[in-house]
Amino acid sequence: MNVDNFRLQLGGKEYVPIIIGGMGVNISTTELALAAEKLGGIGHISDALITYVCDRILNTNFVSRKRKKYAQYSGNPDKSEVLFDLEEVAEAQKKYIEHTISQKTGKGAIFLNCMEKLTMNSGIETLRVRLRAAMDAGIDGLTLAAGLNLRTLDLIQDHPRFRDVKIGIIISSVRALAIFLKRAVRLERLPDYIIVEGPLAGGHLGFGPEDWKTFDLKTIFTEVISFLKKEQLNIPVIPAGGIFTGTDAVDYLQMGAAGVQVATRFTISKEAGLPSEVKQHYLNAREEDIVVNMASTTGYPMRMLIQSPTLRYAIRPNCEGLGYLLENGGKCTYIDAYYNALAERNPGAPIVVKEKTCLCTGMANYDCWTCGHTTYRLKETTNRLANGKWQLPKAEDIFHDYQFSSDHSIRLPEPETI
Numbered sequence: 536m537n538v539d540n541f542r543l544q545l546g547g548k549e550y551v552p553i554i555i556g557g558m559g560v561n562i563s564t565t566e567l568a569l570a571a572e573k574l575g576g577i578g579h580i581s582d583a584l585i586t587y588v589c590d591r592i593l594n595t596n597f598v599s600r601k602r603k604k605y606a607q608y609s610g611n612p613d614k615s616e617v618l619f620d621l622e623e624v625a626e627a628q629k630k631y632i633e634h635t636i637s638q639k640t641g642k643g644a645i646f647l648n649c650m651e652k653l654t655m656n657s658g659i660e661t662l663r664v665r666l667r668a669a670m671d672a673g674i675d676g677l678t679l680a681a682g683l684n685l686r687t688l689d690l691i692q693d694h695p696r697f698r699d700v701k702i703g704i705i706i707s708s709v710r711a712l713a714i715f716l717k718r719a720v721r722l723e724r725l726p727d728y729i730i731v732e733g734p735l736a737g738g739h740l741g742f743g744p745e746d747w748k749t750f751d752l753k754t755i756f757t758e759v760i761s762f763l764k765k766e767q768l769n770i771p772v773i774p775a776g777g778i779f780t781g782t783d784a785v786d787y788l789q790m791g792a793a794g795v796q797v798a799t800r801f802t803i804s805k806e807a808g809l810p811s812e813v814k815q816h817y818l819n820a821r822e823e824d825i826v827v828n829m830a831s832t833t834g835y836p837m838r839m840l841i842q843s844p845t846l847r848y849a850i851r852p853n854c855e856g857l858g859y860l861l862e863n864g865g866k867c868t869y870i871d872a873y874y875n876a877l878a879e880r881n882p883g884a885p886i887v888v889k890e891k892t893c894l895c896t897g898m899a900n901y902d903c904w905t906c907g908h909t910t911y912r913l914k915e916t917t918n919r920l921a922n923g924k925w926q927l928p929k930a931e932d933i934f935h936d937y938q939f940s941s942d943h944s945i946r947l948p949e950p951e952t953i
């Protein structure tokens with residue numbers, strides 16, 4: 536029995552039941568999403584730091600223009616006036632999504648991971664623009680993430696594609712799902728799929744800073760399945776977090792999952808956006824190097840490699856150009872931490888910022904090495920080269936391993952010679 540014995544049915548279409556999860560910032564690249572789409576699965580791009588990503592890959596200059604416009608606020612802890620131009624956000628979003636969607640060649644689909652918690656100093660307005668521009672640009676599906684997304688559907692309910700675009704929600708508890716569904720039922724727009732993300736996932740976790748250890752994906756997944764049954768709702772459920780082999784995936788498919796969402800295995804693929812030397816850090820990681828901490832300014836715990844350069848940052852907040860994590864009113868806990876450290880510094884000594892990191896800068900520079908719990912097992916999935924480095928597999932190799940392997944075996948990529 537392997538994953539290929541199953542198919543994911545979504546809105547009248549059929550897919551290989553493998554979804555590559557969204558990995559911001561530009562870790563799940565256009566190329567990675569297209570690789571899944573080409574093979575009949577579903578790939579995600581992410582709109583985290585969208586204007587920055589657009590500049591980076593499409594040679595626009597949104598960030599430098601914003602930085603210039605708000606230059607007088609650098610050095611000022613009050614960032615309340617540092618706002619995104621909504622038309623520019625829409626333009627960047629459309630450019631990036633059209634660039635990706637226009638390269639589709641397969642029978643799969645490309646979805647957007649859209650995080651509510653990315654508040655951009657005007658949470659509702661920027662989220663509305665991001666979602667609507669994505670729909671205008673022809674995205675196949677929207678995966679609502681990082682937040683309860685209570686009012687998110689309201690922001691797009693009058694969009695012509697509201698009933699045709701696929702809409703999914705990522706939740707980590709039945710409680711969060713029930714809250715989301717209440718509004719969805721009222722709008723007569725149930726989600727097309729539900730992603731149940733457990734505590735072993737990469738990125739931010741939907742659990743408390745300590746209690747994530749007390750949960751496990753299988754239990755939450757089973758609770759969600761029985762809740763939906765009780766409510767007589769027939770919505771595909773897709774588990775995520777720690778599904779490392781094709782056989783792990785088959786276990787869930789046999790328990791009633793419609794598909795699986797995976798990410799960590801793909802972080803080291805040639806197509807993933809992390810620089811090659813960072814991929815080597817992921818491959819060399821030991822279990823004790825993978826930590827969950829509260830360094831993120833979002834208030835959610837985040838998993839990352841302890842070696843992440845961002846954990847040693849003491850840089851001035853970069854909100855004039857970036858500022859994606861500013862809460863409404865221009866607040867960010869890194870700004871507070873930085874200015875406290877500045878005030879407490881002994882004359883001539885370096886600044887030491889404790890507890891928080893500038894996540895915008897860290898993610899933009901690939902200095903925050905967020906990862907899933909199973910990262911320490913990545914070395915089981917590829918070959919060591921003669922020069923001591925690890926071979927980076929193609930996304931297709933990893934996808935096919937998930938799709939066709941059995942008995943917990945992992946097929947290594949064809950060895951490369953250097």
Ligand SMILES: Cc1cc2nc3c(=O)[nH]c(=O)nc-3n(C[C@H](O)[C@H](O)[C@H](O)COP(=O)(O)O)c2cc1C
Nearest residue numbers: 556557558559680736737738776777797798799907
């Ligand atoms: C490097 C990395 C970055 C991630 N970034 C995001 C993100 O920006 N938004 C999100 O909703 N999930 C994010 N995730 C979670 C994945 O989309 C996915 O649901 C989860 O990691 C699957 O578990 P696995 O990594 O054990 O396969 C990220 C995961 C990884 C590994």
